[in-house]
Amino acid sequence: MDVLVPVLFALGGAFSNALATVLQRKAALSVPRSDTLRARLMLDLLRHPVWLAGIVAVAAAAVCQAVALATGPLTVVQPLFVLELPLALVIATVLLHGRMSRLGWAAVSAVVAGLAVALVAASPAGDRTHAPMDRWVPALAVCAAAIVGLVVVALRRPEGRARAACFGLATAVAYAMTAALMKTSMHTLDDGGVTAFLTTWQTYGFALFGGAALFLLENAMQAGPLVASQPAITLGDASMSLALGIAVYAEYVRTGWWLLPQLLGVVLIVVGVFALSRMSLARALTGEDRPAVGAGAP
Template sequence: MDSLLPVLFAVGAALSNAFATVLQRKAALSVPRSDKLRAGLMLDLLRRPVWLVGIAAVIAAAVCQAVALATGPMTIVQPLFVLELPLALVIATVLLQGRLSRSGWAAVCAVVAGLAVALLAASPEGNRTHAPMDRWIPALAVCAALLAGLVTVALRRPEGRGRAACFGLATAVSYAVTAALMKTSMHTLDDGGVTAFLTTWQTYGFALFGMAALFLLENAMQAGPLVASQPAITLGDAGVSLALGITIYEEHVRGGWWLPVQLLGAALIAAGVLALSKLPLARALTGEDGEAAAVEAP
């Protein structure tokens, strides 16, 4: 049962995030378009119960992720977040009265099947709660340098797929580092209480990287099409989280002949996410196709 706990909470976090995405999009569609300032838009949204429920779902997702990371390895928890996009699309077919085509459902199945194959083949193990500074320093240095490089490349490129992909990868790195820092911070809260939580550097680290992730995500969505940014975010987060779980927390995955099976699972996930990000319904959820109907032909 203990081994299922982080899985259940990670899936719950992905589901809550997906639910929040759909509800916030539904609320945005209910607000009349105008030339109001952003503050006016926020006042309009605050009057929409569906938007407030969406915010509650975001909070629930954060709590679920924190519990998942506190009870299980990163190499299990973070890859499960690839379910967020297919879950959002399935929920949107109901709440936004959209429709997934057969190819859309096939892509959803590819993501789910690929994730199952990859995790079963990898069979992640290990769940250290803390890591020494000689592991944190090089890991954070590499991630910070990677972030700086991706943002620099993105800013030098014109708007389009390349710029969106770079910002998407930068967002993924920020998400992964946030999760790694949150894991230790949550264990500190459990072991030492609120005082220890507020005095450990990881708490402020995950808050900083979390804010950076939100900022970079907004830039990724504005820089180019979803088909470029979403795969970079989804696959990048899982990949970097896997690397951090192994290098910082000494988690283990199976090698040998299991590696080709893991790569097969990863390929299925990548193909599914890429196909889903091309769907009109997915672009409607992000506001990329503001005038398009969120309905697909069967």
């Protein structure tokens, strides 16, 4: 299978998601702070072309992800969305007139280099488009139990890093399962048309997990600092997607001595994501720090 098409669409999805984040934040910054407490906030934002452009970018990201999953292995597509955070920060330096410190650029480089090293070393592959129920049932059970367990633990913790990390991990699991289910749904749409798409259970499954992911993401953002939630979401989604690709779709990665460069790549990604999550520019994008979009230092 040619991986160029899914890689390009996955990169397009990551870029579109990053662009959407920046555009929606730019629109939110144009609304006076007192307005954010009013029920008519959405009506205010609807008057901003920038916010509407952000919605278009969200839709474009969804289409790109769907095409990528329909044409490539889950273990290739989802890890590429790790680039969403560094892309958002790079775009923000331009559209929000932000400023990235040398440490920030080093962190972006670490994420990009780490992802490249890990994917080349792992060389994930697989051409299954559907999976039998004896693979789906345990995967669904484990993921649902993990989400419920993480939410219960989060609710028992006070607001702070632990609570945000638990909600972030729950979000990551929901995102990964959404992608796994979407992969089969997109192939069903391609093979059998709209009728088959609307009658397969995976379509409603990815809608359910996708809705849960958005709900959990909002809780993760409100529960504690970005430095706790964002790494959990970014790294958790990639890791869980890798596991689901192998367990559900029988995809595979190289082992043996190839594990050493894979580990090196993962370390670079982890270090880079944590460093980026600490930046004031990243916190400004999520609303954690409303002003100071021009400061790039941690």
